[in-house]
Amino acid sequence: MSLDRYVTLGRSGLRVSPFCLGAMTFGEDWGWGSSVAEAEAILGRYVERGGNFIDTANAYTKGHSEKIIGDYIKKEDMRRDQLVIATKFFANLYPSDPNGGGASRKSLMEACDQSLRRLQTDYIDLYWMHLWDRFTPIDETMRALDDLVQSGKVRYIGFSDTPAWKVTQAQITASFRGWSPLVAFSN
Numbered sequence: 001m002s003l004d005r006y007v008t009l010g011r012s013g014l015r016v017s018p019f020c021l022g023a024m025t026f027g028e029d030w031g032w033g034s035s036v037a038e039a040e041a042i043l044g045r046y047v048e049r050g051g052n053f054i055d056t057a058n059a060y061t062k063g064h065s066e067k068i069i070g071d072y073i074k075k076e077d078m079r080r081d082q083l084v085i086a087t088k089f090f091a092n093l094y095p096s097d098p099n100g101g102g103a104s105r106k107s108l109m110e111a112c113d114q115s116l117r118r119l120q121t122d123y124i125d126l127y128w129m130h131l132w133d134r135f136t137p138i139d140e141t142m143r144a145l146d147d148l149v150q151s152g153k154v155r156y157i158g159f160s161d162t163p164a165w166k167v168t169q170a171q172i173t174a175s176f177r178g179w180s181p182l183v184a185f186s187n
Contacts, residue, residue, distance in 0.1 A: 004050025009084075010184035012156055014125065016053035016084050021046045023054060026068045027061030039068045044076075053084045057130055058111050059091030063118050070120035080121055087115050088160060090130035103133035105144040112148055126184060127154040132162040138170050139177075146179035158184035 006015040021042070025033035034042065043054070056065045066087060073080065089111035092101025099106050108129075115124060127148065129141065148154040159167055159182055167185060174181045 002050070003046070003052075006052070009053075009126070009156070010158070011181070012183040014084060014156060014183070017051045019051065020053040020055050020086070021051055023056040023065045023069060024060045025065075026056070027064035029061040029064045033061060036068055036071075039065075040072050040075075043069070043072050047078075047083075052082060053086070055086040057088035057091065057128075058093065058115050059088070059130065062093060063114070066115055066118035070118055074120055084125045085119060085121070086126035086128060086158075087119065087124055088128040088130035089115070090133065103129050103136045103141040103144075105140055108141065108144050109148070112153055116153065123152060124154050126156045126158055128158045128160045128184075128186065129162065130160050132159070132166050138166065139173055142170055142173050142177075142179055146174070146177075149180040156180075156183045158182055158186065160186040 001019055003017045003019055005018060007018050008014065009016045026039040027033055028035060054069060056069060058066065069085065073083065089108050090101060090103060094100035101107055112124070112127065116122065127145065133141065145154070145157045149157065157180055159170065167182065171182055
């Protein structure tokens with residue numbers, strides 16, 4: 001498969017490789033996975049072949065996956081804009097904190113700032129809600145995501161592992177309120 005025959009992502013004009021490099025196992029923090037050197041070799045080969053779309057999450061290897069990607073970009077002195085970095089929020093990295101995860105405004109704003117620090121960048125291309133948060137009103141989540149887009153910290157938003165009726169509710173809410181729409185969905 002050619003990685004440099006780019007396609008548009010969902011309902012956006014963002015051009016991405018047809019194969020997204022998933023970084024869930026970058027780091028050995030779970031007792032298995034790729035070492036930093038192995039992850040860097042994978043990233044290097046992917047970029048060398050024309051790949052530009054990398055997916056990670058705050059939960060992957062307790063945030064280490066994001067750090068490996070950020071360190072690699074800095075180490076290789078890459079232009080940040082040549083990559084499309086997607087990451088996800090939802091996981092609670094602080095189990096004793098009741099607001100440490102989920103899709104509330106408080107938790108997702110903090111999760112975004114932490115991901116930006118680990119990735120060593122000032123923006124995320126695609127910010128996914130990793131799972132549906134049944135405790136947080138969709139208006140709160142969508143407003144917070146729109147605020148992140150308006151601030152420039154996030155370019156596009158998407159949902160993962162969310163029921164179709166909830167995705168529809170989110171899109172309708174965003175449309176009625178003039179907020180940023182979801183451009184991508186994953187299950």
